[in-house]
Amino acid sequence: MRQTSLRLRAGIVSLSILLVFGLAWHIGVSGSGPAQQMDPEYAKLMGQTAVQGKSAMPGPLDVLAKIWSHLKEPFYDRGPNDKGIGIQLAYSIGRVLLGYGLAMLVALPLGFLIGMSPLMARALDPFIQIMKPVSPLAWMPLALYTIKDSSISSIFVIFICSLWPMLINTAFGVSSVRKEWLNVARTLEVGPIRRAFTVILPAAAPTIVTGMRISIGIAWLVIVAAEMLVGGTGIGYFVWNEWNNLSITNVITSILVIGLVGMILDQALARVARAVSFPE
Amino acid sequence: MAIFRNPFDHRFRLSSKGCSCGQHGSEAEHAAATADGLAASSDEALRLRRSVENAVMRALFPVDEQRRNFLKVVGASTAYAAINTLFPIAAATDVLAQGAPLEKKDLKVGFIPITCATPIIMAAPMGFYSKQGLNVEVIKTAGWAVIRDKTLNKEYDAAHMLSPMPLAISMGVGSNAIPYTMPAVENINGQAITLAMKHKDKRDPKSWKGFKFAVPFDYSMHNYLLRYYLAEAGLDPDTDVQIRSVPPPEMVANLRADNIDGFLAPDPVNQRAVFDGVGFIHMLSKEIWDGHPCCAFAASKEFVTTYPNTYSALLKAIIEATAFATKTENRKQIAEAIAPPNYLNQPVTVIEQVLTGTYADGLGQIKRDAKRIDFDPFPWESFAVWILTQMKRWGQIKGDVDYAGVAKQVFLATDATRLMKEAGLTPPTTTTKTFSVMGKVFDPAKPEEYIASFPIKRT
Numbered sequence: 001m002r003q004t005s006l007r008l009r010a011g012i013v014s015l016s017i018l019l020v021f022g023l024a025w026h027i028g029v030s031g032s033g034p035a036q037q038m039d040p041e042y043a044k045l046m047g048q049t050a051v052q053g054k055s056a057m058p059g060p061l062d063v064l065a066k067i068w069s070h071l072k073e074p075f076y077d078r079g080p081n082d083k084g085i086g087i088q089l090a091y092s093i094g095r096v097l098l099g100y101g102l103a104m105l106v107a108l109p110l111g112f113l114i115g116m117s118p119l120m121a122r123a124l125d126p127f128i129q130i131m132k133p134v135s136p137l138a139w140m141p142l143a144l145y146t147i148k149d150s151s152i153s154s155i156f157v158i159f160i161c162s163l164w165p166m167l168i169n170t171a172f173g174v175s176s177v178r179k180e181w182l183n184v185a186r187t188l189e190v191g192p193i194r195r196a197f198t199v200i201l202p203a204a205a206p207t208i209v210t211g212m213r214i215s216i217g218i219a220w221l222v223i224v225a226a227e228m229l230v231g232g233t234g235i236g237y238f239v240w241n242e243w244n245n246l247s248i249t250n251v252i253t254s255i256l257v258i259g260l261v262g263m264i265l266d267q268a269l270a271r272v273a274r275a276v277s278f279p280e
Numbered sequence: 281m282a283i284f285r286n287p288f289d290h291r292f293r294l295s296s297k298g299c300s301c302g303q304h305g306s307e308a309e310h311a312a313a314t315a316d317g318l319a320a321s322s323d324e325a326l327r328l329r330r331s332v333e334n335a336v337m338r339a340l341f342p343v344d345e346q347r348r349n350f351l352k353v354v355g356a357s358t359a360y361a362a363i364n365t366l367f368p369i370a371a372a373t374d375v376l377a378q379g380a381p382l383e384k385k386d387l388k389v390g391f392i393p394i395t396c397a398t399p400i401i402m403a404a405p406m407g408f409y410s411k412q413g414l415n416v417e418v419i420k421t422a423g424w425a426v427i428r429d430k431t432l433n434k435e436y437d438a439a440h441m442l443s444p445m446p447l448a449i450s451m452g453v454g455s456n457a458i459p460y461t462m463p464a465v466e467n468i469n470g471q472a473i474t475l476a477m478k479h480k481d482k483r484d485p486k487s488w489k490g491f492k493f494a495v496p497f498d499y500s501m502h503n504y505l506l507r508y509y510l511a512e513a514g515l516d517p518d519t520d521v522q523i524r525s526v527p528p529p530e531m532v533a534n535l536r537a538d539n540i541d542g543f544l545a546p547d548p549v550n551q552r553a554v555f556d557g558v559g560f561i562h563m564l565s566k567e568i569w570d571g572h573p574c575c576a577f578a579a580s581k582e583f584v585t586t587y588p589n590t591y592s593a594l595l596k597a598i599i600e601a602t603a604f605a606t607k608t609e610n611r612k613q614i615a616e617a618i619a620p621p622n623y624l625n626q627p628v629t630v631i632e633q634v635l636t637g638t639y640a641d642g643l644g645q646i647k648r649d650a651k652r653i654d655f656d657p658f659p660w661e662s663f664a665v666w667i668l669t670q671m672k673r674w675g676q677i678k679g680d681v682d683y684a685g686v687a688k689q690v691f692l693a694t695d696a697t698r699l700m701k702e703a704g705l706t707p708p709t710t711t712t713k714t715f716s717v718m719g720k721v722f723d724p725a726k727p728e729e730y731i732a733s734f735p736i737k738r739t
Contacts, residue, residue: 039644039646041646042640042644042645042646044629045555045629045633045639045640045646046554046555046557046640047555047556047557047627078620078621078622079622080417080418080419080420080622081418081419081420081621081622081623082620082621082622141429144426144429144430144433145429148433148434148435149433149435150426150429150430150433150435228422229422229426230422230426231419231420231421231422231426232419232421237422240422240529241420241621241625242625243529243530243533244393244529244625245621245625245626246532246533246552246556
């Protein structure tokens, strides 16, 4: 009973915050400045902001209308530079999943190796420490130059940025499996492969999934920036293209969409995390 | 020019002596005398069809007398209809009209969303590429460095570049040295200096000390023209002001945010700043140098030599599009074709003001200048020499420069001449010319003296 009422009250507070914010936004942008005295022929050549002193910032209603127009037709394709928001999102998600999947293939086995062997942990540590703080976008020019393909380059950038959190968390999770459990396994004469899969993997899984969750968040952050840089397709390109047109309405729309997709990706991994967690 | 003769004409004279009607001493005299002499006809389509028909008729009736008798008996039009059912003359003519077979039909051409790229962009929606049998995708690109890298990567077969870029790439300035070519200039004029509204009383460049300016790229006409203009006013562009390179789409946002005081930028950026009430047009680049080149159509030397026919067809499409864009009466139609989100993604009225030259200046006046932007494909080698002198003047290149040699290698004037003739334009007969920038005459034969004559320089 108490639980549901808390949830209800939180919902009401959230909603009122949204309403207050929306209202403040609406009032903030609707105040039009003094209308300029202009020759009508000249005014025809000028934009709304210059003529009516209308704020360059769109109101919440404009944004809602824009979102609706995108939702009505998310998959249109009018040439290589003008595709629906659904198609752009599909490109971005595809790139993220591809780069992320490749990173997983590399990070999990390598993390296991580092976690299980103190020698490898020490030997690889300096490389990881230097590479980890590098902004993934700093790899872009190098990737473009060596890979010679902008689409693969952005997948590579996703790969490199999702690699480190997964690698480090896997190594940490594997190395901090409780000694008693390993000793029990040794007493029962469990082979190394079986030990890795039946003892270490379940024990380290919550830490590994946490690393994966951090990674997907970073990957989604980075793809938008990478696509803005390289262009062509994807939600990042969409933002850039609308910025180019100074269409703040579309930019806000895509901010909301990017946030929504990021949340869905994060929640998906949160479910995985709940599935692999165990009480001690 | 016997192959252009009507093969269905049974009166055509077969012997090589005299002419076909027997009244003239030679075939040439006959052609000159008869008004319907097809050799003199400029109608290329008709000429092509005639040569196909000729080949077909001669193949079907190799003996002259037989062919003649056949035509006499059935008549020319019946003969044509009969032959046409056996052999698709129209289809064969189409094949011939496309010239040599294209090595590659699906091409990608990169562009930056600015009006300088008008011929490259409009050629897609208005069918200039498909007329040459090419299937060209024009791809919008985020900035000059990206377009350069994507072209060097061969993701793009050819691209819209700033005219100094192929020179810089060929010489290895700012990138690896890769032989590059610039077969056509896109546009002349069409840039402007725009200042933030707060500077509307500072119209004298001498008062611009400490300003922050934006130009699209280091290797751009914009950079060289702005530097030239400032230096003429006595300001040192390296120490008295700050010049940054900012991609054109970000310029208006930066001007609004007060990050910069002004820019020398391609359109529609200038007009967009006016449209949004952020800035005003101080002067058109035309007032600095009337007829200056700006953007270019560029391709790697490798593309030109590996796919000569494709290259030729592509260049022909661009030159024909340029010829179409030159006519002022077509400008409104072009503005509507290139304004949608797939291309420039700007309000049509902004593009229209740029292309028609009837524009709001941002200070309440309507100005008219039909030559605000113009299109002229001819890559004058002297343009290249001028650009090289400015690169050297501002320290981008050092040491001895083979001005004429580099200009000749990169600016492919001969191809442009040939294709301009085919497109119905009149190409100039020379490849160099003298011109003046802000009243100072430039002689392409004396580049070093030209650099030495400036008081502000980095050499």
